[in-house]
Amino acid sequence: MSQLDPFLAAGLFIILAPVVGVLITGLDRILTARMQGRVGPPVLQPLYDIGKLFQKRQVAVWGAQSFF
Structure with missing residues (x-):
């Protein structure tokens, strides 16, 4: 039985x-x-939900929120 290369196994x-x-x-x-x-x-x-989440833009109520 052959073993997978550790990098290939990690990538998979x-x-x-x-x-x-x-x-x-x-x-x-x-x-x-x-x-x-x-x-x-x-x-x-769940994949559609993740895609929709990444399409949302970030909203900051206060200017300091983007600093923190």
Whole structure:
């Protein structure tokens, strides 16, 4: 059995961990909705939520907020 290069294994982990996390979260939301008698969101809804969060612009009420 051949072993993976440690850098390749780390790279795969960095790429696959968020993808698997998003899929598991999406399936959890669907399962929770079905147990409550609802249809639920699409499986990739957490990914859509992250994209929407990054599109929001930052708002500062006071000028000092941007300093801190």
